[in-house]
Amino acid sequence: MNLYRDTHYTFRFAEDRLIPRFHLEGVEPGRAVTVFALADDGSRSHLLAKARVGEGGWVELADSLVVRAGSGFVAVPAPVYTIRDEVPTDAEGVRLVNRLAFNGDAEADLVEVLRAGGYVRASLVAESEGRIVGHILLSDLPIVTECGTVSALALAPMAVLPEFQNLGVGSRLVPAGLDACRERGHRIVVVLGHPAFYPRFGFSPALAMRLSSPFSGEAFMAAELVPGALTGVAGRVEYTPPFGAWV
Numbered sequence: 001m002n003l004y005r006d007t008h009y010t011f012r013f014a015e016d017r018l019i020p021r022f023h024l025e026g027v028e029p030g031r032a033v034t035v036f037a038l039a040d041d042g043s044r045s046h047l048l049a050k051a052r053v054g055e056g057g058w059v060e061l062a063d064s065l066v067v068r069a070g071s072g073f074v075a076v077p078a079p080v081y082t083i084r085d086e087v088p089t090d091a092e093g094v095r096l097v098n099r100l101a102f103n104g105d106a107e108a109d110l111v112e113v114l115r116a117g118g119y120v121r122a123s124l125v126a127e128s129e130g131r132i133v134g135h136i137l138l139s140d141l142p143i144v145t146e147c148g149t150v151s152a153l154a155l156a157p158m159a160v161l162p163e164f165q166n167l168g169v170g171s172r173l174v175p176a177g178l179d180a181c182r183e184r185g186h187r188i189v190v191v192l193g194h195p196a197f198y199p200r201f202g203f204s205p206a207l208a209m210r211l212s213s214p215f216s217g218e219a220f221m222a223a224e225l226v227p228g229a230l231t232g233v234a235g236r237v238e239y240t241p242p243f244g245a246w247v
């Protein structure tokens with residue numbers, strides 16, 4: 001048999017194949033799908049394509065996939081999840097997401113110290129089938145200028161469970177976090193993050209150019225929650241004590 005599919009939408013091929021489209025049984029039209037290469041051990045490897053399920057469950061790819069004999073791909077439909085404010089019973093799930101996403105305890109510890117210190121201004125979770133699959137946290141980051149202190153927030157950390165990464169969860173968490181902060185009266189957010197990811201949400205290194213910090217370069221970015229909020233603001237960002245070991 002040339003092709004088979006398991007319940008995780010894993011496709012394997014016995015011969016070299018060019019795949020312009022594939023079929024997902026039981027997935028409704030309109031749902032986003034992310035396609036990953038298949039690692040030798042059967043797990044997901046790198047991202048190959050993003051697409052949308054069409055009529056009858058067919059997924060048409062913008063560019064055909066080239067699949068070598070014995071290899072294949074995994075198609076993962078976008079998960080169903082909700083985004084909401086963190087509540088006290090989420091603490092364990094939030095810790096797990098941060099530990100698994102960052103492969104260690106440091107960010108999970110940072111979340112707990114920021115929370116205990118009263119520095120958190122927004123902490124949102126993505127929940128899927130009762131499980132916390134993503135988390136974003138924004139905390140105080142005052143900017144000390146010659147004319148006084150301007151309040152701002154640091155976006156850190158932000159994490160999505162490895163098996164939910166690249167499925168769009170982070171791209172919904174960031175705007176939700178920024179909207180929550182704007183509604184709470186905040187005006188400026190600073191992030192040290194992936195330069196290819198954050199600009200799509202309004203962050204830019206240019207907006208952070210007049211802010212001095214222990215970090216520099218294109219990963220240090222700022223965003224205005226209110227247009228013009230950074231106009232005329234030049235100063236030093238003051239990371240709060242929980243960030244002590246990081247700055």
Ligand SMILES: CC(C)(COP(=O)(O)OP(=O)(O)OC[C@H]1O[C@@H](n2cnc3c(N)ncnc32)[C@H](O)[C@@H]1OP(=O)(O)O)[C@@H](O)C(=O)NCCC(=O)NCCS
Pocket residue numbers: 101102158159160161164165166167168169170171172192193194195196197
């Ligand atoms: C970074 C992270 C929060 C993004 O969340 P996500 O749900 O995977 O993101 P989405 O599916 O919404 O978006 C994926 C996009 O982020 C990009 N991205 C993911 N990880 C990235 C990385 N390490 N560097 C640069 N870009 C990255 C992807 O390339 C993709 O871009 P595209 O939309 O242009 O294809 C998540 O991958 C994660 O938890 N990573 C490990 C921890 C981490 O790095 N946290 C962020 C610290 S700033």
